[in-house]
Amino acid sequence: MKQLVIIPFLFFIIFSSYAINDRGSKDSLIHIAVNKKIDNYYELYRFFEKGRFDREEIDLLLEESKKNEYKLGEVYAYNLLGRSYRNNSFFDKSIENHLKALELARKINDVNAEIVTLNQIGVVYRRQDKVRSALNYHQMALELADKIERPDIDTKISISISNNSIGNIYLALKQYQLALEKFKKSILIQSRTGDKRGLAINHQNIGLAFQNLGEIDAALEHYNKSLEYNIQNNSSIGKVICHTSISNVLLLQGKYKEAYEYINEIVPLSEKIGNQYYTSEVYVTLGNVQLKLDSLDKAEKYLNEGLTIAKKHKIPSGINQSNLYLSELYEKKKDYKKAYTFYKKSIEGERKTFNDKNISYVNNLINKYDNEVSKNKIKGLAKENEIAKLKLLRNRNVLIIALVSIALLGVLLYSMYRQRLLNNDKKILKLEQEALRIQMNPHFVFNALNSIKLYVINNEQKNAVHYLNKFSKLIRSILESSSVKEVTLSEELKTMNLYMSIENIRFSNEINYIEKVDPSVNIERIKIPPLILQPFLENSIWHGLSSKKGEKEVTLSVNKISDEFIQIDIIDNGIGRDAALKIRKNKSLNRKSIGIDLTKERLQNFANEYKNNFSLVYSDVIDEKGNTSGTKVTLKIPII
Template sequence: MKLFPLYIFFFCINFSGYSQDQPVESETMIKAFFKEDFNDYFQVQHYFNKTQFGKGEIDFLLEKSKGSKNILGKIYSYTLLGRYYRNKTTYEKAIENYLNALNLSREFKKVNAEIVVLNQIGVVYRRQDKIRSALNYHQFALELVNKIPNPTKDIKISKSVCENSIGNIYLKLKQYKLALEKFEKAIVTQQELQDKRGLAINHQNIGFAYQNLEKLDSALVNYNKSLQYNLENKSRIGKVICHNSISNVLILKGEYKKALKYIEEVKVLSEQIGNKFYISRIYNTLGYCQIKLGKLDEGKKNVNKSLSISLKHGIPTNTNKSYEYLSEIYRLKRDFEKAYVFYKKSIVGTHKTFNDRNILYVNNLINKYDNEVKNNKIKSLAKENEITKLKLTRNRNILIIALVSIALFGVLLYAIYGQRLLSNDKKILVLEQEALQNQMNPHFVFNALNSIKLYIINNEQKNAVYYLNKFSKLIRSILESSKTKEVPLSDELKTMNLYMSIENIRFSNEIVYHENIDEGINLDKVKVPPLILQPFLENAIWHGLSSKKGIKKVSLSVLKVSNDFIQIDISDNGIGREEALRIKKNKSLKRKSIGIELTKQRLQNFTDEFKNCYSLVYTDLTDKNNSPAGTKVSLKIPLS
């Protein structure tokens, strides 16, 4: 049994409910607040850190803040209201108040407040399983945090919250090992800052990851550490979460009586807190313990109570779990018709949630690389601007030096000018090459990325994970190679192998790709421009093989033709260049391809410093009947 996470909704909870025995202290603290001169949101947080707020106290603070035009007081009041309604499971009102706080933070440029509020809005959306919105708000917060130089302790804590949220997204996607990597990095910062609340949250998250990896003893160790931190912090809601998690692990270990004892200890406490999300979780776990102990009627009563709460307040993960437990009850009662009905409801709900998250995961990657494309375009424009400035500077220097040389220094100044001219020309060549690479990399990435989406849409999860892993290796290779002017041929061939395996998805893996490397060549010593072979492989696939029927083959050969050259041949058994050109002319949508032209320019720049030049030859292949049988591209690259 794998349970849905409780950890996700544990962020930003640092106070318990309003206590009726301390209203004077709260009112006194609020009145004293307006005599202070705070200019930072974190100062306000620390000031009210141990103050207990009920709805009346929050309204009083908001009213006083509005009257005195205290911006930080208003922002803090709205965040308290947002948290109050969030804990009451009134999510629309929670979002409304958080947005009021967010708008004030942005209007008056209170960046620290904005970071905190963005994270809290993300918590509300995650509680409703609206992962896309939650992810956006946590990413906005992380972007703001990363822009702050010399971060304070509070900013470091906020960054830890953001990073934990990314780990939680991995948990939602069932990527438990990736999530553990995030949490173990975040916990270092929390230990350094002695952030007990953050440590409680992180150990809860780590425990959940181990639980789903079926490492139950490790899960219990981390859940108990989280419980200890929550007891030290006197966090009642933290205690509820930890008891529920520990009880779930004990159920998995078959220790049902012990699990029942743990969950019964916090049933009343969860009711006192009044948070419908956790009340629903507690009654689900309580009912499941009773089911395992054979108390089916009691278990059914508690599971139905949980189901009623989760349906009323829109908590899909709890609803799906309740359906699963009701199916188990009716199965044990041998009422298989009802058992099937509830089992089907559970499966349909869980499948929809998980499938939506997988689509989100890929869409998030696409959004990320959309931003990369935009950034690369900006870099290209900046470099082109710099090239223009260099050319203008060069032309200006020509005129100045010519005039001065005629009047004063003649040949001497002309020689100096010549040196400067060569230096400027070299800079121009380097900048032009970088501009070309910035345009090539996003183009290459998207040709690969868009091929993966079909598996996700069709919910072929194993294939999706397999090709996502290949895709991550491909992206890492592209990003590493884009920083250099040249790469070893061995690295280029590995990248092309990844590219071909991903492009082959769209052909249902019908393309047979083969490499033939001359044993006398040391691939690590041969240097080539990064991604230089990709356009030729792309042409072979999309112009040569896409319209071909039957067996599709692409081969890549590397031969040492002399001491000065190696030759790379890329052959396909496609329809041939003539037929491909005819198909292209008949298409209604005309699109000019610039990939090969850019590749030629890059090869020219690359070989300018060599004593030999590159050569590129196309050969039309034919069969014994002299019919088109494919195309071969031969690229000779100088070694010196």
């Protein structure tokens, strides 16, 4: 009996001695680092052999660094404090300490320390779903790292961390393809540098992207790769994350018992680590597993524990997920009042988070286009300046050649002048067209984005994504068309279809746009000037249909009327030309439309290269009672 008592006592003494020796070893390293004053942040990180610091050791490092005026040591200590608070989900405290580290890093002008600290701050904001702040800090870190001309391995790892974190932000925004692009950039660097920890994180994130895209097998493959790297690294937190993710995938596959084995195995490890963010996630996942296994009491216990932690530490994703599963739980218990209450909380929380993120995302997109507008305005001014110079040059040449012609009666010189004048006029016309396009695009882009933004604000997510995709295709088509002289009729019709879809948003999709193409017309081979049909469609909408009540329709038909011509008819059922003219006259501000005039000049330039000319005819559509019921534009274009 005495022996049984002595054995645990001896074990306690040995363990205590080991702990004291380990603490003494770490304390000794701290004193050496402070006295040595290691001047490279990454070298300081490696000096401590990536070891974990407890709170007393962090305080010792901070105290000794301050005492010896070792600023880099202070930066390192504040970042350790911030990370410690983050792992325990005390996010405000974490940010406070990381900001102290950032201020010191900038004060001593240590770029490496600044990059690491910016990434750390971004991670904390990302944990709280504060997308804009997270994105700003990771972007600052990335910009700093990109300015280094010859980045070493440590800097490349920091770049991969920034890309990985931005990818995680895209995950939160449900932009999974964009997230995968960032993860692939990050994993490429980690593979080259042999960064196993980074590879473990990236495979985990890629798995999550594939899971959300519905590619379950690919997700499971990457989760298992991540688990392999975490086992090699002996990363406890990594094992917890991977087991949770694999368990969720198994739930999706209906393998509830296997899911239970995976998640139940790491519950004690998660509780031991004490990271409240992941502990909440583990409890919620375990509760969901028990729910699927119909162990409702156990499910209720773990889901409530997960919800309590998420609320305490302000983890929106944990709160929303817990509420959703609790709704399902109480539905199974036939307590429909509670089920409805939790479901409502889940939907409201998810809607708030998702809407905030998407509005932020669209606003960011608008800001990018605003910057593009500013650039275009500068380009427009430069073009106008060039036009003015050409006009001055032309006028000067007129005077010189006129004087020379009078003095020498030089018919030859006059002919040369006329040729030069025509060339200048052609350049001026081309520049005026480019200047007009630059002026029109920003206005259209701004209105279109604002229309799409209304869908986001009204929580019409599918419509927002649908029209944002169409808008991006239209912008790409316009940009590509602006650099070429001719496009196929097929490409022009596709662009017009996109244009009508975007314009139709502002009419609450009331306009019915119809395209009719004669099968005998080979639209893939016929060439026309780019964006030549847009002004006529715009006139149909804004002069013919905007003031009309009731059904609105625009029909675009293409027919081959001979071997030498095709005919394009644009017919609207609007108010007609006379009524539209009266409305324009009654307006207080009348703006002269030069879009049609420029289109005619462009068609003339295009037709000059053919043996036949184009024709453009406007006519009224008359109904059976003899009343005007719309406008028809008939455009004949040469094809041979």
